[in-house]
Structures are given as structure tokens and as C-alpha cells.
Amino acid sequence: MGETSNAITVEGLGKKFRLMQDRNWTLKATLLAGHRTRYEEFWALRDVSFEIPTGETFGIVGGNGSGKSTLLKVLAGILRADEGSAVARGRLSALLELGAGFHPELTGRENVYLNGSILGFTSREIRNLFDDIVEFAELEQFIDEPVRNYSSGMYMRLGFSVAIHVEPEILLVDEILAVGDLTFQKRCLDRFARLRDEGRTIVVVSHDLDMIGRLCDSSVWINKGELASVGSSSSVLEDFISHDENSDVNVSDQSHQLRLKPDDLVKSLELVDVNGHSMSSTASGQPALIRVRYDADKAGEPVTVALGLYRADGTHVSSINSGATTSAGNDVGVIEVDYEMSSLPVQSGTYEISIALHSRDMTKVFERHTHLFRFEVDPVAGSHQTGLVALGGNWSAKNVDKGN
């Protein structure tokens, strides 16, 4: 053993998938095609090497389809490497999907035992932890109900609670903190912090760069299956973000598609840059404009537009309403309303905009769309800001020593 022990060692890792255009789901086709079943091979990961020292919190970032979830599944042992190796040292637990394997017809209690044993507990160990698991999930009253009667929040809480009580030496987490209400999320984060303080190794895959930056000591950026950057989180995130800005391929195209129906009053909601181009991501402190179009004919009377800005975790950032300024003189046809910000005053993260159209006297709501538009705010490369808002001030210094 060396002087430092690594919890995870990845060496020359490669994982390929078969593309299924020609997939033979039948024996007959296989027999007819003989041994030369035709399929395209696709390397989801190739030649990836890095090490995660024991006790470190480690982030994995990358665009959609970059292979970061595949990497996590190989680390978890669910997928087997086709090349190279990924070796984990210590009891490992993967939070890939909360409550995976819950049976809807069984009670919460029965599912705790089932899920626990799938995660590697003996029944005796589960019995000892049972009260803690239920208490953490806050499901004391409902534990003998079938889980099909649970709300999705209750389901997630129970799944998280079982998984976190495994007391893993290595914990793999895939994008799951976006669930549950705020207090529960807070407790999840506390729990992660506790695991970290206890010297456990945590590996996090997330789109929330802000969270990666805050939680992780070091990170790796996987781009199109290859290791693009590894090192301290701040340097990896900087690489990732600057690459992302330069690339024309936008990371998440579905995320900002609107769920509007043709007969809705609201026709569109966009985030627009200084050149009038629509965008799905921007950087903190950049000028930005929120542009709303609505059908004034259908509304039939003057309308007030109210916008709500939320972080993806549900935190309410701000609400604004247009008052009477949204009249274009004669309110017919499609009206375009702009809300202009000279500098976007929020820190990096994922945000959502909700919209409501009211009558002028605010007594009627014509239409409401919650979390209609989602966009990303990237941190400014090299900036040293954290928190919720970007204050946008300037530093200055001068010498005030009188003896000069």
C-alpha cells in the first residue's frame, strides 16, 4: 500500500454500448444472421483515468450524454468496463434512483426490509436501523401503508433514508437533490456533510455547477466520453464553463422548451441577450431581458404581467409585476412585453421563471404557468462569489494614511 490510499482508482476505463438500430430481440433473427449480428459500437467512455483519495468529495460534470452517468454506473458495479478498470475500495452505495425496487403493493415497512437487503443489509441490521430510517423519512404514521398510496415526496424520502443509512464508505450520488421539499433537501445536505466529516468518500454527478463548486474538493469533467479536465473543482468548472460558452452545441435543449398550448394566452417567454438572441443560459452579471408575448385579443381587457423568479430548488428569488406599463396603446393582436435588466443579479445555478397574467385591478387571474421557463446561470470565470445574489459592486482601494 502506498502512503495515500485511494477510495476509487480508475485506469484507462472504456465502456462501449451497442447501438440498437438492428437489435435482434428474436432468436430467429439471430439464427438467420448467424454470428455476425450487426450493430454499431459506440464508446460511451474511453481512456478515462483518475483517482479519488479516501475522504474526498468529488464531482463529475459534463453535458448531457457526455458519459458521466455511465461512469457512475461503472463505479457502482452496475455496468462492467470493456477496457481498463475501475476499482472501489470499501463498502459502496449508489443513489441513482431513490426508491428503486420499491414494490407499490407492499407497505413502507416491508419495502424498507426489501430495499435494505438489496442494498446489502442483513435483516438484523435493518431491524436495528429501522426506527432511525422511518424517523429520518418522517413517515412514522404511514409506514404500514402500501407505498402506492405515498406521495412522490414520501416515496423519495423513504428511498433516500434507506440508502443513506447503509453508512457507505463510498457514496455515489446522481442528481437527486432536486427532489423533496426544502426542509428535506436541507436535511439531505446536512447528512452529506456529516458523512463527509466522518471521512467518507462522496462522488456526485450533477448539472448544478454551483452545488459541485460548493461541495466538491476536486472534480472531473467528462466530455463526449473522454476525460477533458481533472483537478480542483474551481479549475475544472472554469474549463467546463469556458468550453461550454465557446461551443455552439447547447447543453440542454429540452430544458427551456415551453409547455405552452396553442390556445394559451401566453405565446412565448424568452430570455434574450443584448443582441436580441434568445438564450437558455447566461452568466451572472450579464445584461439580460425577459420577453413575454401574449394574445391581447383573447384577454379582452388590459393585462398586467407578473413574473416570478425561482431557483431550481424552489427558493423564491424575486417577483415583479408590470403594473399598467404593459399597454402598447391599443391592446389588440399579440403584445410583446420586455423586462430588461442591465446586469443579471443572481449567482450561478439553474433558475425557473413563472408567469401569471392578471387583470389590471389584480382581481382576476387569466392564466398562470408555474416554472414555465428554465435557464442556467453560469458563474463568471475567475470570480470569487457565492451565495444567492450578485451584488454587482466594485472594489476599490486607496491609501488613507495621513502621514503621507
Place this chain on the structure above:
Amino acid sequence: MGVPKNKREWLGLIQPDLLMNLTLRDLRSKYKRSVLGWTWSVFNPLVAVVVYSAVFSIFLRIEPSVGDPSGLNSYAVFLLVTLLPWQFHVTSLTEANRSITANSSLVTKIFFPRWVLPTSAVLARFLTLIVEMLVLLVLIALWEGHIAFQWIPVVAALMILQLLFTIGLALMISAANVYFRDIQHFLMVALQPWMFLTPILYPLNLVPADKEFLGISYRTLYQLNPMVSWTKAYRNVLYDLRFPSLERWLAILSATFVVLYLGFKVFNRLEPRMAEEV
């Protein structure tokens, strides 16, 4: 995977708690939200016995062999002592076959030994077989007045060997079914003739020993089917009240261990890509 050295490694290999919890899940969820619940599991053998007795004993006048030395002569008992193990065979294989594909959310999200899925499906069905066989012993005692209870250890041995044999088969087909979904259709097609080529509805001596195919008698060919050995052995013990011959035991033991070994071999071979193919 080497040979386990201590208790902990054995437990890691056999996974008793995981098997038990998955088996309980299968049993508990099976009749949830049905009014008659567990009584359904009795109807299947009951209906089968009535229908088969009517068709084969009354219409086709198949004579059951007379129990030797028990002197029993009852088609219903003759049938039931082999029909229950056969139905275990059929339902375990059908349920185990889809156990991996039906649990794809588990297989793709959690790392755990996958062989426990088909195995627990077979185990769940095995627990019902135990209950059925106990009821059968009581019924035989009531109807025929003969007590088969001293044969329980022998029946238990046969059942355990059949369990292992079925697990071996279940491992093979469930793993193959991940890659070729036609295994489940193949199974439906294969089980039907398999039943008629096993002496469940009729005695073995109806299979001609004096006719030959490629120089081998029909009866010898017929006995290549491993289920013939179990059927004969169950009938020896529960109907004839006789200890099965040494040859039968050897046939049963070798079939069990060959199939179980092949089952794990095939399963381990197919396991690595399961999460991406399922």
C-alpha cells in the same frame, strides 16, 4: 469467486436475507388486492385434478397402475402425487423466466447479485408446493386410510433436489430471456409437450418398450427426460409406498447437479451485460 472460507463469506455467497426478502415480496404481492387471496392457489390444482380425472380416467379409461406394495388404485391420487410437483415446475419456470426483465428498474439502478431474482421466484413457488404437498398427505390419509407420513423425509429429499434442478433451469432461461425475449414464448410452447411426455396422466408402462427408433426402444428414449425420474420417484414414494430404485436416485442426482452447475455457468457468463440489455 473462490470457495468461501468463513461464515461471513458463505453468507455473502448465499445471500440468505436478500433471498428471503425477495421471496416474501413475491408471495406477499401475488394476491394483494384480490378478494379470495390465497385460496386462488388451491383452485388451480383442484380444477386440474377434476378435469384430468374426467378426461383421462372416465372418458379415455386410463387405468392407473396399482400401487405396489400399497395396493392403491385411485386415479386422483395417482395423478395428484405427480401433478403438484409438475405444476411447481411449470409455474416456477414461467415466473422465474421474467424475473430479471420484470425487475429492470432494480437491475439498472442497484448493484446486487442478480441470480437472486430467478432463485427467489422459484423459492416463492416452492413454499406453496410445501403447503400443497402437506395438504396432499392429509388428503391421502383421509381418502385411502394409509398413512404416508413416514415417507416425509424421502419426499422432502426429492423436493429439495427438484428445487435445485429448477433453480438451475431458471437461471439459464431467465438470463437468456434478457437477450432473447422469445424464450418466454418458447417456454409456453415447450412446457405443453413436455407434460405429455412425462408420465403424469398415465403410467410409464403405456410407453412401448418393444418398439424401437434408431435401434433404441421408445421407453429408453422417453426416460432421457429428467422429469420422468422425478415423476416416477414421487409416485414410488407417495402412491406405491416404496423406496425409489438406486438408478432413479442416480439419475435425479446427476440431472440436478449438472443442470445447477450449467445454470450458474450460463448465468455468470450472461450477467455482465444484463444492465444494458434488460
